[in-house]
Amino acid sequence: MTDHSITGKTVLIAGGAKNLGGLLARDLAQHGARAVAVHYNSDASKAEADKTVAAIEAAGAKAFAFQADLTSAAAMEKLFTQAKEAMGSIDIAVNTVGKVLKKPMVEISEAEFDEMNAxxxxxxxxxxxxxxxTVSDNGKICSLVTSLLGAYTPFYAAYAGTKAPVEHYTRAASKELGERGISVTAIGPGPMDTPFFYPAEGADAVQYHKTAAALSPxxxxxxxxxxxxxxxxxxxxSEGWWMTGQTILVNGGYTTK
Known part of the structure; x- marks a missing residue:
């Protein structure tokens, strides 16, 4: 019987230095991961990546940090190669990378769109x-999207619109990799209390989002x-491996499909 526990597994987290990715890296180490590879984007995130690596090691797992701008295919290939060489395998891969832009469509420049798409x-x-x-047979892959995929709203066309394809990529990958026992999912959080959220929102919008979910109180x-x-x-x-090809919105009742 295939072991779907986290114990003894190796993990790669893109965007794993801080915020959600950093907390996830720590959590999986605490739940028995043997090794965790933490990706961070630039020198500005290195200090946070180092803290996350130290926390992973304190939990008893091996930890490795890799810096890369993942908007090129070559950089992505290099990251997976380095992570596999360091850990011996990659059993679980999670992508938390993302960029938010809140702006009317008529004001979005080509350069802004290209960056969001990348x-x-x-x-x-x-x-x-x-x-x-790269991921081992019977491995797990998860990508972060957004609950805005289930919302009817203005101003997020470039953000939600460039996250929307990930839903289709997830379905295709789950079909193509299913014969190897690999599950592929996407998870769409609601507006999250992280430093990425607040710069894009005005005070009125922040207040709205803080009361918009059914479970906000x-x-x-x-x-x-x-x-x-x-x-x-x-x-x-881990145990939820039987769910594959799905995008799950987790937002306390902020929106649903």
Missing amino acids: VNSKTAFFFLKEAGR FSKTGLTDIEDIVPFIRFLV
């Missing part, structure tokens, strides 16, 4: 490609807290 869509595609080539911030998302990802990359 970070949210292209990166996700080549992450799934390399995961498909029971959240410490009113928003989706990263502590509430990590257990869902942990489940999907």
